[in-house]
Amino acid sequence: MKRSTLYPILIALFLCAALPLILSGKTGGPAPEFTATASNGKTVRLADYRGKYVVLEWHNNGCPYVGKHYKSGNMQKLQKQWTGRGVVWLTILSSAPGEQGYMTANEENDYLAKVQAAPTAALLDPTGQIGHLYDAKTSPQMVVINPQGVVIYDGAIDDKPTTDLEDVPGATNYVNLALEQALAGKQVETPTTRPYGCSVKYADSAH
Template identity: 25%
Template sequence: MDAIQVGVMAPDFNLQDGFGKEIRLSDYRGKQVLLSWHPFAWTGVCTDQMRALEVHFDDFAAKNTVAIGLSVDAAPGKKAWATVLCIENTPLVSDFWPQGKVALDYGVFMSNHGCSGRVNVLVDAQGIVKWVKVYALGELPDIDEVLAAL
């Protein structure tokens, strides 16, 4: 996996969350955006990763940042997962079809696994990649480290 580099323009995308809302990166210009990739919904570390984003929603907002959770899971699965986890503020979007297209654009798709890696990419208010951190598949991102990167 050769993740996107700091300093480049983040590729725009238009994906849907499980509730049918379109999420377009360029709609967030003027705010920082944390793109938080996780391999698959319904797994332990991914659950903890997305819950941490939701729990810290106000901390992100205070730093003019929107956190978005992304995976190759289909939108209906993302909706069910968000509902079960009581995630109401953090968009959990589907990069399902074409499978992993956005993950490929960001260099975080693992073709040998058919999913994205566990990666955080922080995009600044002008759309430039500001920070990138790649994690081992079983590693939970340290939310304090993520908040410090803002």
């Protein structure tokens, strides 16, 4: 193969390789747009929140790692704290019907009331479309999007990948760090971590 024909192919290959990164909502890249139905019946478009910080929280109420953050009240505290400061908090349920964590709108509304959760909205994603768009692997995986629509954090909620409630108080919370640093006009020091937890129960989950 001649060099002159090889270069365009190499460039094409590079673009092919880079395209999935650009499209899949990786840290530093644009947050993929989505439209979803919330448990309160409203239609939520990510684009409507341009100009605000947005937190995405992958949720499965049967997952013990998620349970750690709800039973300790940590997640509710974060939701109240950040929505109180104008941040949009979207809880996302990507479990397929029949899988752990799948909820109908009514079930989710009852759950939110029972645990006194305070997200801006809980989005029902039974097809896993939003989950796959962000390549969400676990619950509770967390994503932070800045007002320009760029992903500034993607990963674990904190640095203690366990199910122990006693690990919550001493943990370094990466969502807090990312939002605090971004709001202070600083670079986010830890823009990505391994998202610990239960696997997201997509329709392709093994049985």
